[in-house]
Amino acid sequence: EAQVTQNPRYLITVTGKKLTVTCSQNMNHEYMSWYRQDPGLGLRQIYYSMNVEVTDKGDVPEGYKVSRKEKRNFPLILESPSPNQTSLYFCASSSPITSERDEQFFGPGTRLTVL
Amino acid sequence: QKEVEQNSGPLSVPEGAIASLNCTYSDRGSQSFFWYRQYSGKSPELIMFIYSNGDKEDGRFTAQLNKASQYVSLLIRDSQPSDSATYLCAVPNQAGTALIFGKGTTLSVSS
Numbered sequence: 001e002a003q004v005t006q007n008p009r010y011l012i013t014v015t016g017k018k019l020t021v022t023c024s025q026n027m028n029h030e031y032m033s034w035y036r037q038d039p040g041l042g043l044r045q046i047y048y049s050m051n052v053e054v055t056d057k058g059d060v061p062e063g064y065k066v067s068r069k070e071k072r073n074f075p076l077i078l079e080s081p082s083p084n085q086t087s088l089y090f091c092a093s094s095s096p097i098t099s100e101r102d103e104q105f106f107g108p109g110t111r112l113t114v115l
Numbered sequence: 116q117k118e119v120e121q122n123s124g125p126l127s128v129p130e131g132a133i134a135s136l137n138c139t140y141s142d143r144g145s146q147s148f149f150w151y152r153q154y155s156g157k158s159p160e161l162i163m164f165i166y167s168n169g170d171k172e173d174g175r176f177t178a179q180l181n182k183a184s185q186y187v188s189l190l191i192r193d194s195q196p197s198d199s200a201t202y203l204c205a206v207p208n209q210a211g212t213a214l215i216f217g218k219g220t221t222l223s224v225s226s
Contacts, residue, residue, distance in 0.1 A: 042218040106158035
């Protein structure tokens with residue numbers, strides 16, 4: 001089954017404790033991305049990757065890191081989480097996103113609470 | 116930066132009615148438009164894609180593009196309670212590296 005998986009699905013942590021949210025896709029997609037979703041603000045892109053070892057900032061990258069060492073995996077790293085990073089996080093993957101054939105698939109989401 | 120605007124709703128319709136959801140966009144050069152459905156607490160799911168060459172129908176869903184007025188709409192015919200969700204409109208950014216999402220319209224279909 002074609003899918004994007006994320007782990008953990010739910011996480012409660014404390015300020016400053018480093019954490020990693022994993023993302024993996026089995027569709028051999030080149031493009032992967034992280035979004036956060038907040039009430040009243042909608043979905044906003046954090047980072048994206050066009051291919052292995054190629055990553056770049058999205059609209060809200062502050063406080064986050066990513067890596068793309070393998071095509072299927074794109075982990076999101078919070079080195080020192082703060083309460084304003086409490087959010088619902090989605091990983092997504094696709095081939096190029098601008099054509100009709102290339103749907104952007106979303107993972108199930110990770111609900112993060114930083115106390 | 117491209118912008119996408121949607122009424123937050125809620126839009127309430129009775130079962131069996133037509134639900135009409137609208138989205139306006141700022142960049143006249145935009146050509147690709149996506150409609151995603153998101154149930155509460157779940158991930159967005161693509162339901163329609165429309166390119167610049169006009170209307171598109173898929174089952175009970177019809178996407179309509181009005182380039183002159185810079186809006187794209189989604190019509191849901193014979194609305195069902197299971198259609199109750201938030202509908203997100205999105206366009207690719209100019210670099211093709213992200214989707215720019217509207218904040219979504221919440222639809223409630225009552226039985």
